[in-house]
Amino acid sequence: MNNDLKQFKLRDEKIAEKVTKKIREANVQMNVMHVCGTHQDTLVRYGLEEMLKEAGINIIQGPGCPVCVTTPREVEEMIKLAENGVTITAFGDMMKVPGEKKSLMHAKQEGADVRVVYSIDDAVEIAIKTDDPVVFMSVGFETTTPSTASAISRGAPDNFYILSCNRVIPPALDAILKMGELNLDGLIEPGHVSAIIGTKPYEPLSERYNIPQVVAGFEPLDLLMGVYMLVRQVKEGRAEVENEYDRVVKTEGNLKAQMMIEDVFQPIDTDWRGFPVIPDSGLKPREKYREHDARVVFSDMLDELKGKKFEERENCLCGEVLRGITEPNECELFGKACTPSSPIGPCMVSREGSCNIAYRYRGVG
């Protein structure tokens, strides 16, 4: 037993036991998908995955991490800008994500001006201090997108641009359910995406696919509870959206943040790593903010990449891992050629990537 598990047991063993007992007593077999790297981390770290498996609940991780689903094209766009002398800012998680041949980290080592920021406000600060162009790689789901929207709508300096890699969750869930590769009986929805969008956007999915959904938080008991609430729905023949994380997630979400996203961005069709193009699943800056849109302003530099096809790295199964149909250790590169210190696919890069989590907590093999 690892340390964390012991800590969890010491802290909440009794209650966790009670919840698991209720789940076991319900005696249902379910495939439950979540789409959140932080959920996966909690599930694996505290050994909940196995506890749940014994209780009949099979947990599957979907495309849960904005870093992992960023496409090679988007990374290559950033590298192209960097090589043309533009100052690049990005979250630390993005640095090692492979483009077609290299990552932003490699570009930095080769002398490009690539800087890690912790918040878009850092990137704006950098732009304020110089006259040179500064581009922020705006990666993120609804949790992160409002910070970009806020920085742009509050008025960013003229030499500050964003390259939007922002994506939204509900259309991706719809795509997964429509593809039907997985036999899903319930969905655990991401707590912090939901803090922004609320619970309503999930309702059409329950109606369309007759699937129970629960928005859940990130503590071990949040997840057990979330699963219990799904089990209860199945038992009672319901397929609704319920909210386990109501200490943070309000039904209507964060309206102020939604308004800012709406003001700055418009939906576009976008591909996700591992997925074909998903309608309306991406965001691009609206016309009125085009002077801050790196794809518009630097279109001459990015032109070469237009229409280019980007191949996945040979034998990397990230696409399948992201769609939840393959386990990390089924990839022949896992733990061998591909490790967190020298990742081949994005799922090994990010701390929220399935392969990275599997490597850290489950070990190789």
Next chain:
Amino acid sequence: MCYPNINVLEIDLESYLTDHLYLIEKNPTTFKSVPYLVTTMCLAVPGKILEIDGDNAKVDFGGINRKANISLVDVSVGDYIIVHAGYAIQILSPEEAKETMDVWNEILEAQKGPN
């Protein structure tokens, strides 16, 4: 309620932080010099607002004070917020956590009887 992380504001921040903030694990000195709480891509961390200055606030994350942008929320000093990538994304309000409370009661009640 019995489980402090679920229902009360006194969140067990210390374990939360060591659990989730990888920079602390990896490099405590870097961590001290960073103005924000550094989280993995989508993690958000609860904290309490100490001071407000325009769009920015000084926030207490369990004894560590860091700044956070509050332009996405309407808050005042003393409020608890959830912070992600340097921005407060929502206010933490346990009073509204009724739905969960009911289910918790259901589970805990059920166990009160003879074992």
